[in-house]
Amino acid sequence: MKVIIENTIDEMSMTAMQHLLGYMYRHKRVNLSITGGTTPGRMYEMLVPMVKGKDCFSNVHYYNFDEIPYRAENREGVTISGLRSAFFTPADIAEDNIHVLNQYNYTSQDERIAADGGLDMILLGVGADGHYCGNLPGTTHFGDKTVKVACDDRIKNRLAEEFEGVTEHIPDYYITMGPRSIMDAGSLVMIASGTKKAGIVKQLVDGIVDEAVPATLLTLHPRFTLIVDKDAASLL
Amino acid sequence: MKVIIENTIDEMSMTAMQHLLGYMYRHKRVNLSITGGTTPGRMYEMLVPMVKGKDCFSNVHYYNFDEIPYRAENREGVTISGLRSAFFTPADIAEDNIHVLNQYNYTSQDERIAADGGLDMILLGVGADGHYCGNLPGTTHFGDKTVKVACDDRIKNRLAEEFEGVTEHIPDYYITMGPRSIMDAGSLVMIASGTKKAGIVKQLVDGIVDEAVPATLLTLHPRFTLIVDKDAASLL
Amino acid sequence: MKVIIENTIDEMSMTAMQHLLGYMYRHKRVNLSITGGTTPGRMYEMLVPMVKGKDCFSNVHYYNFDEIPYRAENREGVTISGLRSAFFTPADIAEDNIHVLNQYNYTSQDERIAADGGLDMILLGVGADGHYCGNLPGTTHFGDKTVKVACDDRIKNRLAEEFEGVTEHIPDYYITMGPRSIMDAGSLVMIASGTKKAGIVKQLVDGIVDEAVPATLLTLHPRFTLIVDKDAASLL
Amino acid sequence: MKVIIENTIDEMSMTAMQHLLGYMYRHKRVNLSITGGTTPGRMYEMLVPMVKGKDCFSNVHYYNFDEIPYRAENREGVTISGLRSAFFTPADIAEDNIHVLNQYNYTSQDERIAADGGLDMILLGVGADGHYCGNLPGTTHFGDKTVKVACDDRIKNRLAEEFEGVTEHIPDYYITMGPRSIMDAGSLVMIASGTKKAGIVKQLVDGIVDEAVPATLLTLHPRFTLIVDKDAASLL
Numbered sequence: 001m002k003v004i005i006e007n008t009i010d011e012m013s014m015t016a017m018q019h020l021l022g023y024m025y026r027h028k029r030v031n032l033s034i035t036g037g038t039t040p041g042r043m044y045e046m047l048v049p050m051v052k053g054k055d056c057f058s059n060v061h062y063y064n065f066d067e068i069p070y071r072a073e074n075r076e077g078v079t080i081s082g083l084r085s086a087f088f089t090p091a092d093i094a095e096d097n098i099h100v101l102n103q104y105n106y107t108s109q110d111e112r113i114a115a116d117g118g119l120d121m122i123l124l125g126v127g128a129d130g131h132y133c134g135n136l137p138g139t140t141h142f143g144d145k146t147v148k149v150a151c152d153d154r155i156k157n158r159l160a161e162e163f164e165g166v167t168e169h170i171p172d173y174y175i176t177m178g179p180r181s182i183m184d185a186g187s188l189v190m191i192a193s194g195t196k197k198a199g200i201v202k203q204l205v206d207g208i209v210d211e212a213v214p215a216t217l218l219t220l221h222p223r224f225t226l227i228v229d230k231d232a233a234s235l236l
Numbered sequence: 237m238k239v240i241i242e243n244t245i246d247e248m249s250m251t252a253m254q255h256l257l258g259y260m261y262r263h264k265r266v267n268l269s270i271t272g273g274t275t276p277g278r279m280y281e282m283l284v285p286m287v288k289g290k291d292c293f294s295n296v297h298y299y300n301f302d303e304i305p306y307r308a309e310n311r312e313g314v315t316i317s318g319l320r321s322a323f324f325t326p327a328d329i330a331e332d333n334i335h336v337l338n339q340y341n342y343t344s345q346d347e348r349i350a351a352d353g354g355l356d357m358i359l360l361g362v363g364a365d366g367h368y369c370g371n372l373p374g375t376t377h378f379g380d381k382t383v384k385v386a387c388d389d390r391i392k393n394r395l396a397e398e399f400e401g402v403t404e405h406i407p408d409y410y411i412t413m414g415p416r417s418i419m420d421a422g423s424l425v426m427i428a429s430g431t432k433k434a435g436i437v438k439q440l441v442d443g444i445v446d447e448a449v450p451a452t453l454l455t456l457h458p459r460f461t462l463i464v465d466k467d468a469a470s471l472l
Numbered sequence: 473m474k475v476i477i478e479n480t481i482d483e484m485s486m487t488a489m490q491h492l493l494g495y496m497y498r499h500k501r502v503n504l505s506i507t508g509g510t511t512p513g514r515m516y517e518m519l520v521p522m523v524k525g526k527d528c529f530s531n532v533h534y535y536n537f538d539e540i541p542y543r544a545e546n547r548e549g550v551t552i553s554g555l556r557s558a559f560f561t562p563a564d565i566a567e568d569n570i571h572v573l574n575q576y577n578y579t580s581q582d583e584r585i586a587a588d589g590g591l592d593m594i595l596l597g598v599g600a601d602g603h604y605c606g607n608l609p610g611t612t613h614f615g616d617k618t619v620k621v622a623c624d625d626r627i628k629n630r631l632a633e634e635f636e637g638v639t640e641h642i643p644d645y646y647i648t649m650g651p652r653s654i655m656d657a658g659s660l661v662m663i664a665s666g667t668k669k670a671g672i673v674k675q676l677v678d679g680i681v682d683e684a685v686p687a688t689l690l691t692l693h694p695r696f697t698l699i700v701d702k703d704a705a706s707l708l
Numbered sequence: 709m710k711v712i713i714e715n716t717i718d719e720m721s722m723t724a725m726q727h728l729l730g731y732m733y734r735h736k737r738v739n740l741s742i743t744g745g746t747t748p749g750r751m752y753e754m755l756v757p758m759v760k761g762k763d764c765f766s767n768v769h770y771y772n773f774d775e776i777p778y779r780a781e782n783r784e785g786v787t788i789s790g791l792r793s794a795f796f797t798p799a800d801i802a803e804d805n806i807h808v809l810n811q812y813n814y815t816s817q818d819e820r821i822a823a824d825g826g827l828d829m830i831l832l833g834v835g836a837d838g839h840y841c842g843n844l845p846g847t848t849h850f851g852d853k854t855v856k857v858a859c860d861d862r863i864k865n866r867l868a869e870e871f872e873g874v875t876e877h878i879p880d881y882y883i884t885m886g887p888r889s890i891m892d893a894g895s896l897v898m899i900a901s902g903t904k905k906a907g908i909v910k911q912l913v914d915g916i917v918d919e920a921v922p923a924t925l926l927t928l929h930p931r932f933t934l935i936v937d938k939d940a941a942s943l944l
Contacts, residue, residue: 002735004764022730027710027931028590056712059586114531117589118500142445142456180443183456207416209378220378220419221458223735238499240528258494263474263695264826292476295822350767353825354736459499614917614928652915655928679888681850692850692891693930 002225003205005233009193012229013043016123016191019225020047023121023187024060031119033065033177035133036082039125039191044086051091062093063113064101065122066134066176068162070169077102078162101146106175109146110184119185128196130203130213134176137212144178179217187223190215192232201228202235238461239441241469245429248465249279252359252427255461256283259357259423260296267355269301269413271369272318275361275427280322287327298329299349300337301358302370302412304398306405313338314398337382342411345382346420355421364432366439366449370412373448380414415453423459426451428468437464438471474697475677477705481665484701485515488595488663491697492519495593495659496532503591505537505649508554511597511663516558523563534565535585536573537594538606538648540634542641549574550634573618578647581618582656591657600668602675602685606648609684616650651689659695662687664704673700674707710933711913713941717901720937721751724831727897727933728755731829732768739827741773741885743841744790747833747899752794759799770801771821772809773830774842774884776870778877785810786870809854814883817854818892827893836904838911838921842884845920852886887925895931898923900940909936910943 006012020043023030034040051057068078076084080100088098099116101109113119124132131137136158139149150173151159163169182188192201200215204226209216218224242248256279259266270276287293304314312320316336324334335352337345349355360368367373372394375385386409387395399405418424428437436451440462445452454460478484492515495502506512523529540550548556552572560570571588573581585591596604603609608630611621622645623631635641654660664673672687676698681688690696714720728751731738742748759765776786784792788808796806807824809817821827832840839845844866847857858881859867871877890896900909908923912934917924926932 002733002764004733004762018726018729019733021726022733025710025712025727025730025933027933028586029588054712056710114500116501143443143452179445180456184458186458207379209415216379217456220416220453220456222420222422225733225735238497238528240497240526254490254493255497257490258497261474261476261491261494261697263697264822265824290476292474350736352737461497461499615915615924651917652928656930658930679851681887688851689928692888692925692928694892694894 001207001219004225004227005236006227006229009042009229012191012193012227013040013046016040016043016189016227017047019189019227020121020123021050024051024057026059026120028059029117030060031063031113031116032060033063033119033122033185034083034087035123035125036079036086037125039193040123041086048087048090053092058094061097061099061116062088063099063119065182066174067101067103068134068159068174069103069171071171072169076100101175103148103173103175106146106148109177110181121187121189122182122185124188124190124218126190126192126197126200126204126215128200130200130215132190132215132218133182134174135179135214137214140176140178140214142179142211142217145181146175146177148173148175179214182218183221187225188218188221189225189227190218191227193229195231195234197228197232198235201226201232205236237443237455240461240463241466241472242463243466245278245465248427248429248463249276249282252276252279252425252463253283255425255463256357256359257286260287260293262356264295265353266296267299267349267352268296269299269355269358269421270319270323271359271361272315272322273361275429276359277322284323284326289328294330297333297335297352298324299335299355301418302410303337303339304370304395304410305339305407307407308405312336337411339384339409339411342382342384345413346417357423357425358418358421360424360426360454362426362428362433362436362440362451364436366436366451368426368451368454369418370410371415371450373450376412376414376450378415378447378453381417382411382413384409384411415450418454419457423461424454424457425461425463426454427463429465431467431470433464433468434471437462437468441472473679473691476697476699477708478699478701481514481701484663484665484699485512485518488512488515488661488699489519491661491699492593492595493522496523496529498531498592500531501589502532503535503585503588504532505535505591505594505657506555506559507595507597508551508558509597511665512595513558520559520562525564530566530569533569533571533588534560535571535591537654538646539573539575540606540631540646541575541643543643544641548572573647575620575645575647578618578620581649582653593659593661594654594657596660596662596690598662598664598669598672598676598687600672602672602687604662604687604690605654606646607651607686609686612648612650612686614651614683614689617653618647618649620645620647651686654690655693659697660690660693661697661699662690663699665701667703667706669700669704670707673698673704677708709915709927712933712935713944714935714937717750717937720899720901720935721748721754724748724751724897724899724935725755727935728829728831729758731895732765734828736767737825738768739771739821739824740768741771741827741830741893742791742795743831743833744787744794745833747901748831749794756795756798761800766802769805769807769824770796771807771827773890774882775809775811776842776867776882777811777879779879780877784808809883811856811881811883814854814856817885818889829895829897830890830893832896832898832926834898834900834905834908834912834923836908838908838923840898840923840926841890842882843887843922845922848884848886848922850887850919850925853889854883854885856881856883887922890926891929895933896926896929897933897935898926899935901937903939903942905936905940906943909934909940913944
């Protein structure tokens with residue numbers, strides 16, 4: 001586990017982007033899985049102008065690591081939609097380089113990734129409760145691969161926010177790469193910012209591994225890097 | 237997780253040796269940690285004539301991953317003694333390339349390995365109870381690095397065999413790299429043979445990760461290979 | 473450059489096979505290019521029983537690095553035919569894992585390999601004149617990628633042997649990955665046996681790089697291993 | 709060969725820095741060799757504040773790839789002095805992480821680097837004449853390792869600039885890692901800016917490899933990246 005503490009969310013975003021670019025500049029095909037959500041927002045703002053229109057990134061492929069489908073299944077899910085608007089669309093990433101995950105193809109996700117050479121790196125956020133991707137406490141076990149998770153009321157309540165409160169959009173299940181699939185990547189980079197992440201960051205650095213706090217497992221990956229801002233590091 | 241099933245212990249030993257050689261032939265410094273005990277005995281018999289006197293292996297370094305000291309501390313411990321007689325001495329490995337672990341230096345083991353570039357590969361056995369190195373059920377937690385483990389009576393009884401029943405040799409503690417230190421290696425290769433390992437091999441392949449069965453964690457390493465003979469695979 | 477000297481062609485073949493297996497056992501997709509001809513004959517005899525019917529090698533893909541087409545183009549060329557009979561057919565390699573190179577697809581060879589993740593390793597022989605693949609002295613330059621080489625009379629005379637003297641089979645051109653394409657692989661392993669290779673082996677080890685002796689360039693690859701028997705090493 | 713064209717020297721410097729950081733952020737010991745001179749000046753200005761005082765870079769080691777000693781040998785040479793003032797001193801790099809090359813230790817340079825695990829990356833500039841490090845046209849051959857080069861009058865005239873015209877400082881020889889030593893690194897990154905580099909950049913991209921233009925060899929390295937600004941790319 002490598003821990004990098006930056007002063008501000010801007011510096012954290014820049015350092016995260018530099019990690020990402022370190023993989024993107026490789027010569028051969030590069031397979032990445034990158035997080036949506038709010039934490040990486042500033043990073044994508046910095047990254048877009050560096051990537052847009054550059055031939056040297058044509059060998060970089062992107063794989064979704066989770067998906068929350070809309071109940072009415074006639075539109076793309078929340079995760080891919082967020083990634084498109086934050087990065088893929090403004091950076092003009094070719095559709096051929098975007099590998100979506102959804103309720104129709106999730107059972108072959110691990111196999112498809114292996115056939116394509118495996119993921120070189122996954123960039124993840126972490127929740128205050130220790131969740132990452134769709135691995136919320138109590139939903140997946142350390143040994144799980146890519147799975148469909150049934151949404152109970154507790155989860156549906158949490159998902160309400162993703163659907164801006166439009167409850168008829170909230171689905172009965174979502175898809176996520178499980179702990180085993182995530183651990184199979186070449187490298188893991190996790191980002192966290194803000195004081196409400198200070199508790200989970202302390203737990204990760206303390207190093208107790210506990211299935212009730214899913215992200216603690218990832219600290220055992222041989223190339224796990226945690227990049228945080230000062231607020232998220234305030235309990236260290 | 238990659239699982240390789242061989243017909244006999246001889247073929248399993250050859251395949252394990254080929255994995256080992258795949259690392260040993262690398263161009264730059266190679267850091268390995270290899271298991272003692274009975275399972276790899278045949279493998280070392282095959283390996284010794286291939287390694288002895290060969291200049292091309294002078295860049296290979298060996299690090300112990302555990303040690304059971306003699307109570308009277310004026311002699312080397314059980315693990316290093318076993319490795320010397322099975323491999324280091326008959327293969328003429330230079331003393332400079334052997335990095336012992338003991339009660340005097342264990343607190344700096346993880347740091348020394350990192351400064352030397354990390355372990356490229358660890359070759360491990362597994363017990364019927366799921367233990368590996370000195371990570372017996374109930375002794376270490378998934379998050380532990382290299383530690384000193386106090387021996388209670390249960391453990392002392394188990395150790396009696398290592399000391400051929402000479403109970404005054406049995407120590408009050410032993411040393412082991414913990415799960416976190418083991419997971420930090422570049423690759424893990426685990427070997428198992430015989431029907432008494434069939435149960436644990438099934439558990440490993442089934443993929444449920446449980447601290448009560450320590451080796452189940454290692455299946456989450458991005459480069460974990462399990463090599464077994466037909467008897468050990470009989471429950472798959 | 474790493475040089476490994478073995479006593480006999482059998483030991484050289486075993487060591488070459490172990491190098492090959494070190495790559496073949498990897499977890500993710502592995503792309504190899506392996507040599508035909510007489511030098512590796514014994515190696516393939518050893519390798520076939522180790523590979524045939526083993527699921528754990530289903531991620532290994534094979535790419536031809538050269539091809540001498542028959543003049544009448546209604547049959548496969550000399551190189552792929554040789555590899556099929558020495559290894560692919562007896563080892564039951566799936567057709568999907570065999571990527572042929574020929575006069576119809578050679579212009580996209582480098583691009584296809586890059587899209588598939590690059591070659592992890594190339595196993596090569598070497599001629600007494602320093603040629604490797606179809607890079608005969610005077611045919612390609614160090615900077616060349618995959619090319620079609622026109623056959624002048626000198627080359628046609630040399631090729632006669634490949635066609636067992638049936639001169640109407642000898643083509644007007646052949647295909648080869650050039651020095652630049654070969655150097656682009658992750659690792660290079662070269663094998664040589666017998667006293668008639670002693671001169672070129674000495675040149676390789678001496679380390680003078682000269683386009684008139686094509687293989688001398690390969691010694692500059694960061695992971696170049698030369699495996700020879702005692703006869704081939706007799707001038708060292 | 710990967711070619712990256714940036715609009716300005718500032719963007720080129722940032723991209724070069726990102727390549728460097730991609731290696732510096734690795735978990736285990738990282739061995740780098742980085743260029744002095746004028747081309748990387750802006751890059752070091754950007755890099756210093758990102759590195760200074762950061763614990764996460766304590767595993768990064770720096771090895772000089774050439775040295776021009778002062779004739780009076782009681783002071784450090786031109787290369788290390790330049791690197792100290794541009795980067796090591798302002799970034800507070802620990803003396804233990806700086807591995808100088810000089811007239812007293814050059815014969816063991818290649819061996820020391822190998823024992824330390826090899827160079828992970830070399831960042832190089834290129835001269836309009838195709839020289840890199842001290843590999844000026846006519847001084848070293850493709851097969852050379854680290855060597856001492858005698859300075860004839862032509863070279864002494866060129867060196868005058870390095871010594872600001874103080875001719876009594878100009879030495880009779882200098883030290884450089886040769887082409888073979890440079891090619892042995894894990895990755896090579898070359899930077900060039902300005903119209904006077906446009907000719908050599910065109911030669912590198914055209915891909916003819918010629919000992920009279922030393923840097924052309926480096927394009928054959930399996931991980932060679934060339935980063936240039938628009939002016940240096942103006943002939944492409």
